Amino acid sequence: MHEYSLAMDLMESVLTTAEDNNAKIVNRISVKVGRIAHVNPMQLEFCLKSIGEGTIAENASYSFEYIDPEIKCACGYFGKPDETEDDLDMLEYLVSLICPLCGKNVEVIGGTELVVDSIDID
Amino acid sequence: MWNTFLATGHIINIGHDVFKENRKLADKNRETLKKSGVFSVNIMGAIGSGKTTLIEEAIKALGSKYKVAAIAGDVIADMDASRFEKLGIKTIPANTGKECHLDAHIVNDLLKKNDLSGYDILFIENVGNLICPTDFDLGEDMKIVVVSVSEGDDIILKHPVIFKTSDLAVINKIDIAEAVGVNPETMVRDVKSLNDKIPVLLTSKKQEETVAAWVKTIEDAMLEKKNGN
Numbered sequence: 153m154h155e156y157s158l159a160m161d162l163m164e165s166v167l168t169t170a171e172d173n174n175a176k177i178v179n180r181i182s183v184k185v186g187r188i189a190h191v192n193p194m195q196l197e198f199c200l201k202s203i204g205e206g207t208i209a210e211n212a213s214y215s216f217e218y219i220d221p222e223i224k225c226a227c228g229y230f231g232k233p234d235e236t237e238d239d240l241d242m243l244e245y246l247v248s249l250i251c252p253l254c255g256k257n258v259e260v261i262g263g264t265e266l267v268v269d270s271i272d273i274d
Numbered sequence: 275m276w277n278t279f280l281a282t283g284h285i286i287n288i289g290h291d292v293f294k295e296n297r298k299l300a301d302k303n304r305e306t307l308k309k310s311g312v313f314s315v316n317i318m319g320a321i322g323s324g325k326t327t328l329i330e331e332a333i334k335a336l337g338s339k340y341k342v343a344a345i346a347g348d349v350i351a352d353m354d355a356s357r358f359e360k361l362g363i364k365t366i367p368a369n370t371g372k373e374c375h376l377d378a379h380i381v382n383d384l385l386k387k388n389d390l391s392g393y394d395i396l397f398i399e400n401v402g403n404l405i406c407p408t409d410f411d412l413g414e415d416m417k418i419v420v421v422s423v424s425e426g427d428d429i430i431l432k433h434p435v436i437f438k439t440s441d442l443a444v445i446n447k448i449d450i451a452e453a454v455g456v457n458p459e460t461m462v463r464d465v466k467s468l469n470d471k472i473p474v475l476l477t478s479k480k481q482e483e484t485v486a487a488w489v490k491t492i493e494d495a496m497l498e499k500k501n502g503n
Contacts, residue, residue: 154374154406158292165290179283188435189293190405247434247468257470260438264409267291274283 155191159199162268166209175273178209182270186219187233187246188263212271221263225251229258296410299378303413306385307396312343313496314396316376316412318436319420320429321402324446326354327479328420328488329397333361335489340394340496345384347376347401354399364393375406378413395496404433416495422447423456430464437468442475442491449478 162183170178181200185191193216204210223231229251251258307314319325326346333342343364346355355367366384368376376398390396398414400407404421419440421429424447430437437443443465448458462474475491477484 154409157373161292161295162290165288169286169288173286175283177283186293190409190435244434247438257468264293265291266293268288270285270287270289272283272285 155195156199156203158191158266159196159203162196162266163200163203163207163209165268166204166212166271167207170208170271170273173273175208175271177274178212178271179274180213180215180272181209181268182215182217182272184217184219184265184267184269186221186263186265188221188260189266191266217269219263219265219267221246222261223249224259224261225254225256226259227251227254227256229253293409296378299382300411300413303378303381303385305413306382307390307413307415310390310393311500312390312393312396313416313499314398314412314414315416315418315492315495316398316400316407316414317418317420318400318404318407318440319402319444320404320422320425323402323420323422323425324477324479325399325402325420326357328444328446328477329399330357330361331479331485332397332489332492333358333363335485336395336493337361337363341392342395342397343388343390343393344397344399345376345381346399347380358397364388364390370401373406374401374403375410376400376412377410381412394500395492404429404436408436408439415499416441418442418444420444420446421461423451423458423461424454426454427456427460427464430461430468434468437465437472440469440472442495443469443472444475444477444488446477447479448476448484449480 185193197214246260249258317325344358345366345368347368347370348354352367355365359365366388417440419436445458445461451458458476465474477488
């Protein structure tokens with residue numbers, strides 16, 4: 153719901169880095185989104201494209217990748233979530249996850265990031 | 275994942291995490307609040323869940339014993355702020371403009387302009403929303419989520435993250451539960467299914483003992499923090 157202001161921050165980071173590296177054009181922007189963050193990559197891309205208009209990132213393509221959290225339980229269990237879950241159901245799956253060893257609620261660590269990972273420039 | 279491209283130029287790694295910037299500022303706020311000796315509570319919940327009323331009740335009960343301040347986050351108006359101001363406490367309006375949540379930057383700015391040294395409790399009323407505030411740590415000591423029975427008994431499972439990450443859940447307006455066809459106990463069970471450690475309070479402004487329990491929870495949490503536990 154707050155993708156626009158997040159996109160503003162991301163684009164500022166993209167353009168500053170591009171300028172620091174004397175880029176003429178930004179070809180591609182790679183973004184990583186934590187699974188627990190309330191960020192919709194499709195909305196984010198729409199906002200980024202809109203903000204990027206009139207800049208050297210105007211025609212950039214985007215790639216998005218999710219960052220999985222880690223799962224920890226008081227009983228000592230430590231693991232990664234089941235990656236076969238559908239992307240859209242992942243948030244619900246993660247927050248309602250119970251420990252496979254003891255059946256209690258697990259602690260979900262990380263997966264809250266929103267990272268502009270890299271840019272491809274000329 | 276989706277959208278795959280061939281690299282055409284050279285790749286520059288950035289690694290800039292937007293949320294990390296917020297967390298860094300939240301840590302600064304935490305430090306500032308700790309130095310001031312004030313116990314801070316971030317109250318989150320949907321529009322109409324009763325956040326302002328619950329804070330008012332806590333101010334009325336605690337305002338004569340302790341030094342209380344409040345930050346009221348509203349999109350444009352200062353109505354909530356004026357409700358707190360009427361109770362004679364230090365009130366800091368935080369107009370969030372287009373934002374659907376308070377963030378650490380807004381709170382940082384307000385803490386720079388308002389010295390809270392000597393205050394005991396700071397209530398931070400977030401913007402009415404069960405989703406966005408979850409992503410933005412403010413540097414507070416305690417996160418409280420408020421839902422009213424009128425939001426329907428499926429409201430909790432529809433917004434799981436906020437219940438997973440809060441320190442206290444309040445189910446409010448229980449006096450109208452029957453009229454809206456909701457069983458508050460179902461809501462308690464849903465909260466516990468997401469987070470078995472979180473305490474849950476059932477409240478209604480019309481039931482004095484529930485308001486007293488709400489006030490006591492805040493006071494106990496503050497005293498526990500002050501005593502260094």
